[in-house]
Amino acid sequence: MFDADPSLCFADVPSGSRPNFSAFATQEPSRTNWPLADGVISLPRTVGGDQDDVALEYKRVAEGTHGLLTAVGQSLAYIDKGYNGAVIVIPRSYSSHGHPAEHVVSILDSNEIDGRVGVFDYEDPDKSSPYPFRGRIRCIRPITVAPSAIGKRPSASKPSTQWVHLREGSTTRDVIYCYLKSAILLAGGGSAPPSYGIPEEMVSAVSRIDATADVEEFLGYTSDSSLGSQIWKDFWFKYVATPEVLTPFKRSGSTYVAPAAFTKVLKDDGSGHSQIFEGRANGLKETICTRLNDGVIAEDQAWEEMANGISISSGQNKQGVRSRAHSYREDVDSAVAQLQWIDNSGQPTDEGYRFVSICERFGGPNSSAAVKYFGATLIQTGHYGTFLHYVHRLSEEIFLDDPLAFSKSKGGVSVFDEDSYWEYLRVLQSHMENDLKVLRKVSGRSRPRSRTIFQAELTFLRKYGFIPESRSNRYRLGVGLPINWVRVNEAMQVEL
DNA sequence: GGTTGAGGCGGAGTGTCGTT
């Protein structure tokens, strides 16, 4: 909408001098302060790289007219937080009030509230369309985005995909359960153990790398003592980087071998504990052992490489404990925050406590109760439901138009094969990126395609039975991705 | 005191081994 009509967001700017920009739907970064906007519309300039952010406050019919005043208050709070504008989006009418939008506008006008707050109203959305609100939203009070009085809002500017960021390997239910246990311990005033038993050799290796570094901060990749960092360190050393995991080698006769250590976190498929830094032919520990056996390095260097990684001139480097802690933390704490199981200060939320108590009462994170609760949270809070809605409606459009879309003719028969599937996913992705603008590829890097499109998303959906698991029916002619709506609906109904 | 640049940091993407 903003793309099509710049006057909606640059109301006071003469049309000739309006900047070129595009509009994206995004969300608040997960670690920001209250109040959280319902959505964010980012307006990056096509030239110059500058960007305005508009907070969105959405009111449902069910919230009733008292929601209108809250909306006004919240939109002002967003401006105060550093947004360049705010829009209030409300129903076109309530049973008790015929023209709510005009009412809100008159409140704004009579209080001389500046042009950065806009008002839009909507008719009942068409839920059968990929664009449920298309043509049903009306602008009542356009906005003029303006530089914020307090400068850029903290960690603004990160347009992001609308659904939760998860990683197949590192974001398992048990990882999240353990992380929440650390959060509950520390946020509840408990304290971390006096020592995590980091091996002496490791402690001295770190001091050789950086004489001033604190061992735990170095190996856990933290740099402050915020609650979030304390929780992270407790989780990392208690459940993942245990003394055994931190040990790079053991001796077997006269040769060095990887010690076959496991973390204390379970894999989602119930096949035991996951491994890190070893278990693959070219794992960090395996590489270190080979170098020890070849006489390239001595034991002291082995410990240093374990801590700091190995840089390889041709090909990928080997991450050491420190850098791996960095990427692992991102996978875990951003997921937990986006699922709204901890708040921005690191305090577990009611839902977070609920997940933990379900794990404890019903047999752990791989129990069916925990799986069900996690799946429901993915669909609802993690917005995977929204993702499926887009997939479904876009597919419907595509296949209604041409039931044989993407299919190949093989011996006179139309077949929807692996290639069709790939093309289909690519079309979905490009719709989401360019038309719906719910996905934004910011990266300018070259991208040889070795992961499949939506690989992480589809893997998780499969894990929870929202799309078929069996390889033989992952896609279907004339349908695309078959979605198990019964399961999705059940997940939608679960009270979180 | 503004400008520039290196490195820290949070975030988000791609790469690849081994199993299925």
Place this chain on the structure above:
DNA sequence: AACGACACTCCGCCTCAACC
């Protein structure tokens, strides 16, 4: 051959400090 699970890389803001 593709996918799941580990693994690694890169982006871009922010900070701090050297430089003009």
